[in-house]
Amino acid sequence: MRIPTIVTGLFLSAGLLSFAQHGGSQPAPEGKTAEEAFKNITQLKGVPADQLGPAMQFIATSLGVECSFCHVQGKMEADDKRPKKTAREMMAMTAEINKTAFGGRQQVTCYSCHHGVSHPQSIPPVLDSGLPVHPTAPAAAPATSASTTADDIIANYLKAIGGADAVQKVTTRVMNGKILANGSESPIEVITKAPNKRITITHMGNGESYTAFDGTGGWMGNSGRPAREMSSAESGAAGIDAEFALALHVKELFPQLRRGRPEDIAGTECETLFGSGPGRPAVRLFFDKNTGLLMRMVRYAETPVGRMPTQIDYADYREVEGVKIPFRWTLSRPNGRFTIQIAEVKANVPVEDSRFAKPAADASK
Numbered sequence: 001m002r003i004p005t006i007v008t009g010l011f012l013s014a015g016l017l018s019f020a021q022h023g024g025s026q027p028a029p030e031g032k033t034a035e036e037a038f039k040n041i042t043q044l045k046g047v048p049a050d051q052l053g054p055a056m057q058f059i060a061t062s063l064g065v066e067c068s069f070c071h072v073q074g075k076m077e078a079d080d081k082r083p084k085k086t087a088r089e090m091m092a093m094t095a096e097i098n099k100t101a102f103g104g105r106q107q108v109t110c111y112s113c114h115h116g117v118s119h120p121q122s123i124p125p126v127l128d129s130g131l132p133v134h135p136t137a138p139a140a141a142p143a144t145s146a147s148t149t150a151d152d153i154i155a156n157y158l159k160a161i162g163g164a165d166a167v168q169k170v171t172t173r174v175m176n177g178k179i180l181a182n183g184s185e186s187p188i189e190v191i192t193k194a195p196n197k198r199i200t201i202t203h204m205g206n207g208e209s210y211t212a213f214d215g216t217g218g219w220m221g222n223s224g225r226p227a228r229e230m231s232s233a234e235s236g237a238a239g240i241d242a243e244f245a246l247a248l249h250v251k252e253l254f255p256q257l258r259r260g261r262p263e264d265i266a267g268t269e270c271e272t273l274f275g276s277g278p279g280r281p282a283v284r285l286f287f288d289k290n291t292g293l294l295m296r297m298v299r300y301a302e303t304p305v306g307r308m309p310t311q312i313d314y315a316d317y318r319e320v321e322g323v324k325i326p327f328r329w330t331l332s333r334p335n336g337r338f339t340i341q342i343a344e345v346k347a348n349v350p351v352e353d354s355r356f357a358k359p360a361a362d363a364s365k
Contacts, residue, residue, distance in 0.1 A: 002011045002040075003019075005243060012303050021085075022148075032048075032049045033045070033046055033047065033048065033049060034047050034048070034051070034052045037049035037052075038052060038075035038077075039076075040077040040079070041243045042088055042091060043088045043091045044091070044304050044305075046303045048264060049159055050231040050232070050233070050312055051231075051233070051303060051304055051310070053306075054233065054301060055303045055304045055305045057109050057303075057308065057335065058109070058110065058111075058303045058305050058306050058308050059087065060335070061111075061116070061308070061335050062109065062110035062115075062116065062306070063110060063114050063116070063117070063118045063188050064114070064116040064117050064118060065118050068210060069081075069083055069118065070084040070087055071084065071211045072081045074342075075139060082219065083118075088364050090110065091110075091305065094108050094110065094112075094305070095107060103206040104304060106305075106307075108259075109305060109306035110305060110306065111306060115363055116334075118231070120226070122335050140310040148259070148271070150257045150258060150259045150273055151258065153259065153271045153273060153292075154247065154250050154251065154273075154286055155272065156167075156250075156285055156287070156292035157247050157292050157294060158247040158248065159292060160291055160292030160322045160324065161173060161247055161293065161323055161325070162319070162322050162323040162324055164248065165325055165329070166321075166322035166323050167245050167247065167248060168245070168248075169321070169322065169330065169348075170194075170320075170321050170322075170323055170347050170348060171193065171194045171244075171348060172192065172193045172194070172347065172348055172349055172350070172351045173190075173192045173244075173313065173320070173325075173345055173346070173347050174189070174190075174191050174345070174346045174349050174351065175189065175190040175191070175192075175344065175345045175346075176189055176342070176343060176344045177340060177341050177343045177344070178328075178340070178341050178343070179202055179338055179339070179340050179341075180338060180339045180340075180341065181336070181337070181338035181339075182336075186202055186203055186204050187202075187203040188200065188201065188202050188203065189203075190342070191199040191243065191341070191351060191356075192244055192246065193351050193353070193355075193356070194244040194245060195215075195243070195244055195245070195249075196213065196215055196239060196242045196243050196244060196293070196320075197210070197213065197214060197215050197244075197353065197354060197356045198238075198241060198242035198244075199212035199213075200212070207222060207223035207224055208222070209221075209222050209223075210222070210227065211238070212238075212356050212358070212359060213238040213239055213241070213242035213356070214356040214357055214358065215236070215242075215353075215356070216232035217229060217230065217235050218234055218235040218238035218239065219358040221235075221358075221359065224268075226361050227358050227359050228241070231327065233280075233301050233302070236280055236281050237281055237301065239280075239299075240253065240280065240281070240283070240299065244286050244310050245296070249274075250275065250285075253275070253277055253280060254275030254276055254277045254280060254283065255278075256271055256275065256277060257274070257275045258273065258274050258275075259271070259272070259273055259274075260272035260273060260274050260284065262289065263286065265286060265296060268289075268290075268295065268358050269288075269289045269290070269294055270286040270287055270288060270289055270296070271286075272285065272286055272287075272289045273285040273287075281299045281300055281301055281302070282299065282300045283297055283298065283299045284296075284297070284298045285297055286298075293314075293317055293324065294314055294326075295313065295314060295315075296311065296312065296313050296314065296364040297311070297312045297314075298311045298312075299309070299312075305336060308334070309333070309334070310331065310332070310333050311331070311332045311333075312329055312330070312331050312332075313329065313330045313332070314326035314328070314329050315327075315329070316327045316341075316342075317329040318345075320345045320347050321347040321348065322352035323347075325345070326341040327341065327343075327345070328340065328341045328342065334361070
């Protein structure tokens with residue numbers, strides 16, 4: 001059974017190899033390898049234990065399957081099912097292809113052949129129509145100025161949201177709205193503080209769900225259960241989300257920043273930037289060429305078997321205390337998506353740092 005998507009984290013922690021002894025959603029022991037933390041690991045030996053969950057998520061998504069496709073329910077380490085053995089063979093095959101044909105770079109993955117289906121197709125499909133189809137000429141690349149630089153795009157973004165002076169005058173935001181996921185909606189609070197603290201509280205029928213970054217690391221929790229620290233990969237992503245003034249710090253976060261080809265998003269021409277930096281997931285940033293505003297961010301989580309994308313689309317920009325911020329953002333991954341729609345924002349209200357700290361474990365339990 002695939003573990004349901006948690007709207008604030010969207011992290012699938014069940015696996016195709018063996019997570020039963022840690023309860024599926026529990027974090028792997030820090031500092032251990034996969035074979036030290038879990039039973040019956042034959043592939044992915046030597047990878048950090050906390051990378052096994054993301055790797056399994058990548059495989060499940062690439063094949064469009066549930067965990068039970070390969071695993072015996074309640075006995076995850078068992079080798080009773082043939083698909084599990086096949087999965088191991090395929091992982092070895094792709095690793096060998098990447099080693100011999102691509103110098104060890106991860107160019108071929110499960111998704112390269114499967115594209116979301118368990119059994120890849122080896123025969124091209126016939127045309128739906130009996131009439132011949134003539135290929136059209138490729139569309140010309142949008143006209144753009146070759147002199148535009150990454151610095152120019154960031155400067156336009158900063159100007160579009162209100163300028164450096166206005167941005168620096170705001171130090172906190174307390175936002176209230178709704179999160180929409182799987183056809184239902186729940187109240188949500190998003191509390192942020194400069195330079196990089198953030199906590200999101202989703203109010204559900206049976207309690208609250210928390211996702212937070214305290215300035216140095218991330219944590220997640222639910223009311224009535226102990227909070228857990230995020231893995232380094234999760235924390236890196238949460239740290240980007242927590243950046244209070246991204247326009248001021250893009251070049252610090254991503255020292256390797258370069259301009260990409262302009263792209264179109266729903267009829268809007270966008271300038272694009274590729275960014276990377278130590279300890280940060282690689283990102284692509286899309287800026288509306290007319291307004292300069294950030295429309296989309298795609299960040300890539302590295303797993304032992306391939307990159308998992310997370311796409312965040314920003315919309316409904318409104319001015320609050322002289323700074324334009326998105327009142328709606330939609331987070332999409334291959335295994336789920338949700339939208340946060342903000343209704344009310346209060347800026348520069350007092351927020352204590354303790355608001356973002358991970359709750360201490362209750363020693364009485």
